[in-house]
Amino acid sequence: MKSWKVYLTLFFLSLASVFFLLGKEKGQAEERLPQQALKIGVSLYRGDDEFISSVSRALEEEKSHKEEKFQQKMTLNILDAKNSQTIQNAQIDQFIRKNYDVIVVNVVDRTVAATLIHKAKQAKIPIIFFNREPIETDLLQWDQAFYVGSRAQESGEMQGQLVWQAYLENPDRFDLNGDGKIQYVMLEGEEVHQDSLIRTETSIQSIVDAGVKVERLARGVGNWMRQPSKEFMSQWLKEFDQPIELVISNNDEMALGAVEALQSEKQMPPPQIVGIDGTKEGIEAVDNGQMLGTILADTTAQAKGILDLAYATSQNRPIKEIEPKVKDQYLWIPHQIYTTEK
Incomplete structure (x- = not known):
């Protein structure tokens, strides 16, 4: 009788060890799986604008740096609104339907920004404007709407x-x-x-x-x-x-x-x-x-600021860690004079 109990105890201990090892391997496998990519939808007012295209290129270049820094995959879907607010509205609707994590907008008509912010707020998707500044009262209607740019x-x-x-x-x-x-x-x-x-x-x-x-x-x-x-x-x-x-x-x-x-x-x-x-x-x-x-x-600084904000807002991270500092939902990038004059 005693030996039967010993064998039964050894059996359950062996079974528990198997489940433990399987669970450990499963956990290690999950750790090795790539994180779900952060989906960022970008709508440009006009893709053939030289400055705007340079910001677009900077976003693509900075993406890999931010992925390494944050250990977070990012996908950028950059669309050209061709200077049409109607086209841009449809692009924003597409980003919302496809459940993007962040929307980035170089708005065609700044007076329409309030409508875009309202759509993003309803969908609970942070929205970041750049280069073409919305009206301040429109931007401040939701604390997950931001502007990145330089002061005119x-x-x-x-x-x-x-x-x-x-x-x-x-x-x-x-x-x-x-x-x-x-x-x-x-x-x-x-x-x-x-x-x-x-x-x-x-x-x-x-x-x-x-x-x-x-x-x-x-x-x-x-x-x-x-x-x-x-x-x-x-x-x-x-x-x-x-x-x-x-x-x-x-x-x-x-x-x-x-x-x-x-x-x-x-x-x-x-x-x-x-x-x-x-x-x-x-x-x-x-x-x-x-x-x-x-x-x-500085287009590189603008791109960095946009991606820093995209990561922080989508992951509920504190935006106070971003440099330069975000103040009242604005991230200002300073200008510099360039000349060969001595």
Whole structure:
């Protein structure tokens, strides 16, 4: 009788050992399984915008770094709204239907941001806007809506600073007709875009505040694009009897349009040209002397900020760990002046 009990005890102990080992192997196998990828849907207002495409490339490049840092797979689905709010609305609806973890939007029409935020809130999907800033009251209606970008006022002020510092160092290179003023033309982005309006106003105000006299000869709305800006510049070079002394552009693409116009419609000496964004071609134009300078908007830093926020919000992690700091749902990336001037 006693031996039977011993055999029975040994049997159950062996069985327990088998289940323990099986459970351990199962746990180890689960640990080796890849985590479910974090799905991030990105909608661009216009994929052929040079600056926006550079942010898109930076997102793709930074993704692998963030995957390694967070030990979390990420998938990016980047779509082009082709400057159509209707198309963008459909893209956001698609992200929601497919249960994406985070929605990232470079919004076509900032006045529609409230509707997009409402949709995201209902679906409980964090939404991150970038480059084209929503109206503040719309953004703050939900604490899981964020904006990543650079301040338009800062870029305009720096552009003006770039001009007046160069003018004070050597007025003759600007005042080609000797009248004590800078005759300038302004290439503006979209007519109702807040960044365009702010950059236009603050760049000139910065120059005037430094005590430099200016006179505007013309303005043209180039919609951030090179070709219409080239056409404006070609027209102005033929139109005015006096030389154009300065070209202020709301972005580098339009500034490069002015550069191209000057290559065919000669003015000697040529006007000084300044842009904003720090695109690859913009920086090259500064380096080879075709532009006086540009204002760098750090696309890599923007991409890092977007992905840091995407991870933190989707995983319920504290956003206070993100650098630079998120303040009141805004993550601001500072601008920098780029010029070859000493």
